[in-house]
Amino acid sequence: MSRFFGEPIGTFDDMVAAFRRVVEGDGIAIDDLCHVEEETLHYAQTDDETYYFRCFYDGIALAYLVDESVEIRTETPTKESIAIQASPEGAIDVTPSDAVMSFGVATETDVRGDDTPAAEDVYGAVCPYVKAFDTREEYASWAEDVAARTVGIPLESGVPIAAALTATNPSEVAE
Numbered sequence: 001m002s003r004f005f006g007e008p009i010g011t012f013d014d015m016v017a018a019f020r021r022v023v024e025g026d027g028i029a030i031d032d033l034c035h036v037e038e039e040t041l042h043y044a045q046t047d048d049e050t051y052y053f054r055c056f057y058d059g060i061a062l063a064y065l066v067d068e069s070v071e072i073r074t075e076t077p078t079k080e081s082i083a084i085q086a087s088p089e090g091a092i093d094v095t096p097s098d099a100v101m102s103f104g105v106a107t108e109t110d111v112r113g114d115d116t117p118a119a120e121d122v123y124g125a126v127c128p129y130v131k132a133f134d135t136r137e138e139y140a141s142w143a144e145d146v147a148a149r150t151v152g153i154p155l156e157s158g159v160p161i162a163a164a165l166t167a168t169n170p171s172e173v174a175e
Contacts, residue, residue, distance in 0.1 A: 030065045033058040034127055041075040054123075057101070057130045060086045061162040074132050077142050082132045084155070092156050100139050101158050104129030104150030 034054035044051045044059030046066050053059060056074030063070040063086035072084040085093040106125040129148040132155060133139040139152040 030062070033061060033065075034123055041073075043073055045071045055127045055130045056082070056084070056132050057158065057162065060084065060092075060159060062086075063088050064162060076133050076138060077131060078134075078138060080134045080138075082134070082155075084132075086159065086162075090159055092159050094155050096134055098135060099155040100133050100136050100152050101155045102129055102131045102133070102139055102143065102150045102152050103158070103161075104143075104146070104148040106148050108147060 033051075035058075036052045036054055038052065040052045040054070042053045042056040042059065044053065044062050046062070046068055051059070051062060056072055059070055059072035059074075067088045069085060069087045072086060074082050074084070076082060082099050083095045085091075104126070106129070109121070109125050129146060129150050131139075131142065133142065133152070136152060143150045143152065
């Protein structure tokens with residue numbers, strides 16, 4: 001990640017700060033999410049609309065952007081279903097309850113270390129490596145074979161990161 005962003009990335013706070021610099025300090029907006037026109041394996045439902053995304057994590061971010069609970073569905077790389085209920089207050093209910101997720105960035109990219117990546121560069125290098133998994137073992141098996149540096153965390157631990165990415169003022173986000 002450090003090479004991609006051109007600065008040291010040692011913590012999730014560093015990663016959030018680097019993403020926010022790419023979007024010029026503003027929080028990610030609904031239009032910035034990785035929407036897909038056709039149906040995908042990763043979708044989120046609000047009371048009024050169904051959104052289809054390139055990765056499930058956009059659905060978690062969506063809960064903060066629409067200020068209502070969002071029902072998220074995704075499939076693991078091994079085709080297992082995961083259901084997530086996320087609220088704008090940060091509450092999350094995940095089935096299965098021990099699901100994990102990955103964050104990662106491609107090891108090979110066209111962005112040079114001294115260039116600031118554009119939002120599209122970030123999405124292209126990061127989104128393919130943000131996945132949900134039934135178990136930590138499933139994550140570890142997947143991570144062995146991808147061309148990315150990744151970290152696996154409990155899925156519910158990714159919620160505060162979504163809050164930080166969407167906040168218009170980073171100080172709004174509770175630790």
